[in-house]
Amino acid sequence: MNYLDELNEAQRAAVEAWEGPSMVIAGAGSGKTRVLTYRIAHLIHNGVDSFNILALTFTNKAAKEMKERIYKIVGNEAKNLWMGTFHSVFARILRAEAEKIGYPSNFTIYDTQDSKSLLKSIIKEMNLDDKVYKPGLVYNRISSSKNNLVSAKAYMANVNIQAEDRQNAKPRLGEIFLEYEKRCFKSSAMDFDDLLFKTNVLLRDFPEVLLKYQERFKFILVDEYQDTNFSQYLIVKKLAARFENICVVGDDAQSIYAFRGANIQNILNFKRDYPDVKTFKLEQNYRSTQNIVNAANSVIENNKEQLEKEVWTDNTEGERIKVSQSLTDNEEGKYIANEVFDIQQNHQARYSDFAILYRTNAQSRALEEALRKKNIPYRIYGGLSFYQRKEIKDILAYYRLSLNHNDEEALKRVINYPTRGIGNTTLEKLITAATTNDMSIWDVIQSSEQMGLGFNRGTLQKLNEFSELILSFSKVAENAEAYEAGSYIASHSEILKDLFTDKTPEGVARYENIQELLNGLKDFSESYPANNLGAKPMLADFMQDVALLTDADNDDKEDHNRVSLMTIHASKGLEFPYIIIAGLEENLFPSQLSLNSRSDLEEERRLFYVALTRAMNRIILSYSLSRYRWGNLIHNEPSRFIEEIDDKYLDIQKAPEPKKFEQTSWDDGWGNKGGFFEKSTTTSAPAFQKKKLKKVSDANFYKEKASADFPDIKAGTIVTHQKFGRGTVVGIEGGNKALIDFETVGKKQLLLQYAKLEIVG
């Protein structure tokens, strides 16, 4: 069987032009991944050693999938192929070459949280107002500088930047940047942007290193090229400079990452960098129905800045795109859940055939709730990833600190967790000493006694115990294999014990999360390639790019039949038979912040285009006329993007009138009657007993609600309130407690649960 036969003419041409620079402009659904995988296979078939191929992707998932597909075609010959995200590939190279740029090879990778927390302490130490110098903003500023290869020094020296900062009343940004760089270096840490920035430094300052990798990567392929930033662009350009065997694949119409420095010009100007580039256009869409393709085309036509191409399809006409209006975000959720349920029933679809897409992560909550109530299994991608949960970060911080004692953020995280009597005052003294003496905090702790920092015996003792503990962990990490070391640290740090004693639902979930992490570590240990010299899988290997993993990389083994919920950004590269786009309202999608600039609005439109083109069979567009935002009801107009779709592709539905909940009398068995409710459940008191209640002086919020909608709860009688699971505990005068759970419908409170509880203990 000739694998080339599986390609259409355009795809085949793109695959066969395997030497020299080429650019593939791949319309949505046109088989871009196919071209990339077959091209790599074709390289190998033409005698290229897979060792000499580098393929860069944007997500680990894309890399993994592509690698599997290549294996299927060429088998073991692909084993030396290097395929990964920009960040993971260059992190690995940086580890190999670390000492050239003054870093140890076991440097830590700071994630966004770490970076922001470090910035926050720097801002505080400089006595600056963190309302002016908001860590998030400072982080973005530093990030975009680095992505444009402007170092802190260059930032300080640049007259324009300095003038700009002064004009924005943030003249000291440069100093913060400088200190941030210094601190990262002292902590032997790199942030996400450093991985690319330092790679550039490495390739710039060490010609022999550049040459080495140029020789190694004789063939380079870049996926999603439209989303590369300047820093990435330059790395690719340098590496490819010697052989110019570079193939970039992308679609300018799907460029959605300009906000983090992606430069659409990289793809638009590719021809300038490589004058003899061969350009291929993939225009036939295999994914979607005609209606979907045409509708998406009619939307993207509104953008001025784009390469010329015409996406078309041979597929059936398909159904029209349904547009649905709801009154509130909760109603919208309900509508979507019902629709998913109905389609699944009537079309023999699986839940995993559906994806619900939205503009912001915050929108997921109402949707989740609705799905849960209808017992529809779902999975959320993105949002708070597994690796960003507190308990996971805590454990990882122990691992990090054990492997790299200089890791400041990890140290700050665990020095007093679980509590061991080293408080803020002590920590501040340590940080000050570290800054003034230009040492890492760890080194200060090691010599805190000699340095005369004014700690009393007890504190010195505690610091000593802490550093002994970490040193013992380091020893284990150096000798034992990954799983053994990981579980040793987890138990001896006493985090496990701490969580095990916490029997609240949240505590149990945290404990389980840690178990899951340890299971992952076990898998890692067991599946470690039994390679040369019997090298053991070490904790350090596991930690190498754990910071670069995201939730999407966690393939869960359980139950794959679930609806996917994700932001449109996260849906890039995926496809589903049924796509539901929620929250199509002006100011939300397109985002309010994009309305002032044409190019921002065009990016939003491309985002909408991406969302539409994920669908194979059917699309539902949904918007809500009002939505809760920070507790306030705000009113919305339907998104302009809906109007940009030609009517003939649409099937516009007027919202069904929302069901008014019926007023029913009820009796909880304790003599309480009245109120609005849909279902009444008695909540098990024993679970509640484990929680002790707090006294709250003022509970106005409930007073208002209570007087209006819960006639049996008299205004002014509520004395305490507290979140409990998915309900709210309300204490009523006289020592009685109640658990209520309600949902807001319009301006009314709909009581879902009311249970009187008695507290023991």
Add this chain to the structure above:
DNA sequence: GCTTCTACCGTTTTT
């Protein structure tokens, strides 16, 4: 030093 309570703030999008 640790716990409890209050006041404030937030929403783009992610490796």
Add this chain to the structure above:
DNA sequence: CGGTAGAAGC
């Protein structure tokens, strides 16, 4: 509304 940082209180 929900989360959380930091102050006040223990």
